[in-house]
Amino acid sequence: MKDNKVQIFDTTLRDGEQVPGCKLDTTEKLIIAERLDLLGVDIIEAGFPVSSPGDFKSVEEIAKIVKNATVCGLTRAVKKDIEVAAEALKHARIPRIHTGIGTSDSHIKYKFKTSQEEVIRRGKEAVAYAKNFVDDVEFYAEDAGRTDNAFLAKVCEEVIKSGATVLNIPDTTGYCLPEEYGAKIKYLKDNVKGIENVIISCHCHNDLGLATANSIAGAINGARQIECTINGIGERAGNTALEEVVMILKQHPYLNLETDINAKLLYDTSRMVSEKMGMFVQPNKAIVGANAFAHSSGIHQDGVIKNRETYEIMDPEDVGVTESAIVLTARSGRAALAYRAKKIGYELTKVQLDSAYQSFLQYADKQKEVIDNDLHLIMKEVNKTSKIAMA
Ligand code: KIV
Ligand code: ZN
8 A cells, every 4th residue: 555545434334324314224325335435435334233133234235245445344342243243244355343442531431330451451352353253453442532642552552462453543522623633643653562564543523523624634643544424424413524535635735645536426425325314415515515616706706707716726527516606696796697697598798788687686686596597587688678699
């Protein structure tokens, strides 16, 4: 693997599917898994096989059909979970078991009611046990975001000795600041013996809206895997959004970090996941929201019509959106009206445009958006006094 390659670990079908109301059946999961494989993700976390017979079956079927990506199953640090995951993954071309345990004081004290030593022992035992079934074992230190760095380093060092190939450092509660999360990854890189032989993974939740920023900070500080979901769906406020991470790395080439994602499939994939999960994408969602490439104020529209780069930092076609949208509202100017009129066939003179603009404002003040049907009516009126040339 190239030093600057950041692997994309997609957990839409596991962490994403934990969202209430997002339940998918096996057929829907297979369709999404196939699309993720086509998109170019490196790892597909297909589910948590011990959690239900349905999830087991989904992981098993996904493992059979995925052609390129590693297929991963989640477990707790529990032997039975690991055995069931191994069984579900047995047809995978490249299987991975993702096992782990909570490492923060609150998880140790309240969830497990145990000691740090016991957590290390259970973590090591789980990794060693998983190694009996697969070569590729990822260890997660749940709530690593709130885990003391020195203890976290100790846990990491011990599970590496047991054979972990990937170390997942989840900010499970979405608490960290980007600087803090980046420093955590750097601390591990500098203080864990054997870390150079494993991949560090970022798994960030979005409780404070920082999941993507934290993941990028992690990658800048040496992580080479980012765990994310399409549209950022996931528990509570969600996970890191795959489309955001991919486009940040693409639009900032000086970071010298790359993914193998075919970005032109991002928009379509977002729509597909949204539709299958019944999870609406907020219009102002970065990269894939309906308004991500829409311009409605006169000043912006005029700029974009003259040169797209005045108000856009990426080409919509790069993420599979056919073109930027010039939305006509009461804030739009003549340039936008002429542009949209031309799109539907009318070539307006300056005088015609002035006249059309006056009736346009009347429509625009009454409704949120002026659509093509309204434009035809406006042009019909103008045509009565001055014949419009067809574009
Ligand atoms: O957020 C988290 O800590 C997780 C782990 C189970 C990887 O989803
Ligand atoms: Zn998570």
